[in-house]
Amino acid sequence: MSESKTIAIIGAGIVGVSAAVWLQRDGHDVVLIDKEGPGEGTSHGNGGVLASCSIVPVTVPGLLKKAPKMLLSPSQPLFLKWGYLPKLVPWLMRYLRHANASDVDRIASALTPIIGDSLNDHKALAEGTIAERWIVPSDYLFLYENRAHFEGDAFGWEIRRKHGFHWEELEGKAFQAYDPVFSEDIGFAAKLADHGHITDPGRYVKDLAAHVEANGGKIMRANVEDVVRENGQVAGVRAGGETIACDTAIVTAGVWSGPLAKRLGVSVPLESERGYHIELVEPSAMPRSPVMVAAGKFVATPMDGRIRLAGIVEFGGLDAAPSRAPFDLMRKNARAAFPGVTWKEEVEWMGHRPAPADSIPIIGDVPGIKGAYMGFGHHHVGLTGGPKTGRLLAQMIAGRTPNTDMSVYAPSRFTT
Incomplete structure (x- = not known):
């Protein structure tokens, strides 16, 4: 990896926390921001x-x-x-x-590469953490x-x-x-x-987030209002009345991702x-x-x-x-x-x-804004597909080419 980045992840459900774990393993500094805290929404209540x-x-x-x-x-x-x-x-x-x-x-x-090997994806994500239990x-x-x-x-x-x-x-x-x-x-x-299966989904996500924090990541409880840009590049996120500086921002806020995505020029139905x-x-x-x-x-x-x-x-x-x-x-x-x-x-x-209206998750980089990414819209299979989605985002941010055709998930299909 050529450079260490500061990455703000907006939403601390299974997708956001998975991205944080994989990005940390690549040597990046991560900030997880969620209005309720890790694993409190759909990641708590799923099947x-x-x-x-x-x-x-x-x-x-x-x-x-x-x-x-x-x-x-x-x-x-x-x-x-x-x-x-x-x-x-x-x-x-x-x-x-x-x-x-x-x-x-x-x-x-489109769904098979994201969820088709979920058990092994979760094992790889949680390896060496207390979440394995x-x-x-x-x-x-x-x-x-x-x-x-x-x-x-x-x-x-x-x-x-x-x-x-x-x-x-x-x-x-x-x-x-x-x-x-x-x-x-x-x-x-x-x-x-x-x-x-996961025998306590909410605790599982919280344990993964605790692992991120123990390894130097920051966890903030705040509502993110906007992604700050300068000259077509992400410069920070505005959350809880302050601007948190970052090189890269990922929108992983589940159903609450829509308004933020729209501000970035992506109008997801x-x-x-x-x-x-x-x-x-x-x-x-x-x-x-x-x-x-x-x-x-x-x-x-x-x-x-x-x-x-x-x-x-x-x-x-x-x-x-x-x-x-x-x-x-x-x-x-x-x-x-x-x-x-x-x-x-x-x-x-x-x-x-x-x-999303087409039942395919939105995963990838935002057209025209360097350092902006998205990972949301998993319908009924967010827990199942969260670890693979987080890993794919980490690969893309590092400039590695995933062995999956990412074009089918691209945010560009909904650009305004």
Whole structure:
């Protein structure tokens, strides 16, 4: 590496903290700036699965036909705050335009290099830090009522097969033998090996940030208002009423990246896809591995002293309070999926997934501004893709050529 830089990273979720770890290993000075502190937002509340196989976007063919029925049914995992609809429409029109086979294939091809080897990406990121303790290699299972139910998802499974994913099919008693915690109404499972999960995502990100700080990095709790430029080059960031001098700035603030990106000339069509979780504290039994329950479109992940149920899609913007119906639906679905399990208490959470209209993350340098970079917009797979995204950004900042075609993620696709 030719020179050591001072790098301001705006947003201390999994992407920002991953970038900080890799940049420090390259010998740079890093400043992590976040309005809430490390690991407090979506990086705290996600499903915890290192879901390498989750390369199939929501926008599959037929979505347009199904969505209205889903919105009107209280038993479907799609919700909308109807008062938000006028604001949502421009983004929604662009989003739904991608609900076709060729775009799904293109999106899956873009996601695979970012998330396709997540367990190893996390192991490499956390190596030698106390955060290693939270990484658990595991299977990841998709659960269905029966084989016909599974075959209804054939389109998505064919995309996974095309990108090198393999699975074992467990039917009836074979699945019950694998994990008897689940209802006998679940008669089919697709089991993918070589996945993993994080048993406390919030603590994991905090431990990685603590490692950055212990190695000389600075952590600031402040709201970043702008990136300061001089002669087309980043000179600092304005945060909490002061200017922090830096050579390079990276916007990794998840769904809150939009306004800052716009100031840098990149207008990303970005929405909050509100996600919910319920934690079942001190359960009487744990699932053996994380699972996606296809009927309810929710993930159940064994964590440290609790099961986390996560999922649901709700559109309603950044400001509205959580809705009750998503929590109620997840609770009902959980009782149906593992009817024999009891628990001592529940913890509820709602957060914001950063959803770009084309379902492809924004990763790379900002056109026309030397030293400005972006890394956000990972939809449902931020935890899964965070370490690889951080490593790719570090490579680009060092002037090394990543072994991934970065053009598909380039911020330039949204320049104003």
